[in-house]
Amino acid sequence: GEDVEQSLFLSVREGDSSVINCTYTDSSSTYLYWYKQEPGAGLQLLTYIFSNMDMKQDQRLTVLLNKKDKHLSLRIADTQTGDSAIYFCAETSNYGGSQGNLIFGKGTKLSVKP
């Protein structure tokens, strides 16, 4: 079956870089996503990467994909207090009848200290 794992907590100081890691099991995933959820709000798509890419950069966000190790990471440069939220990694499932379904990790709670 498919599984997405990520560490549950990360604490950093304002101005530092944050790196949130994720591992997944479905090697045939087409897209991998990072979502952000602020308290009381729904998910927001932060960024995504197509499976044939190694890296994608978008302003303060850098996504790295290691397909061999099935490892995805999200780096946030110059982390701000407003970045405090839960970050979810997700892959698209390509197993059997679940093709195209999203499989989420449990989320990493990022706390940014001033």
Place this chain on the structure above:
Amino acid sequence: GAVVSQHPSRVICKSGTSVKIECRSLDFQATTMFWYRQFPKKSLMLMATSNEGSKATYEQGVEKDKFLINHASLTLSTLTVTSAHPEDSSFYICSADLGAEAFFGQGTRLTVV
């Protein structure tokens, strides 16, 4: 840990019929649940925020008469796709918050033929 159960996981229906999807928080009470839809090769889109005992809050562009949301109890929210059409075929997923954490249902793959 907390569990959110979504049912059914897969449904095929005829065009013009209605389909109900259930989202249950199994071991906690959820005053707020979220409903999302995934478009092919695209991201998850928040459709609406379901509030227990009151009307759901729909995102812009989501037809509230077509996607009926009912959150009648603290453990159950339902999404009914009314008069379904093939373009409604998609993956629908719900989530519920427990404190600062969010828990997702398994998702429902809807196919309208």
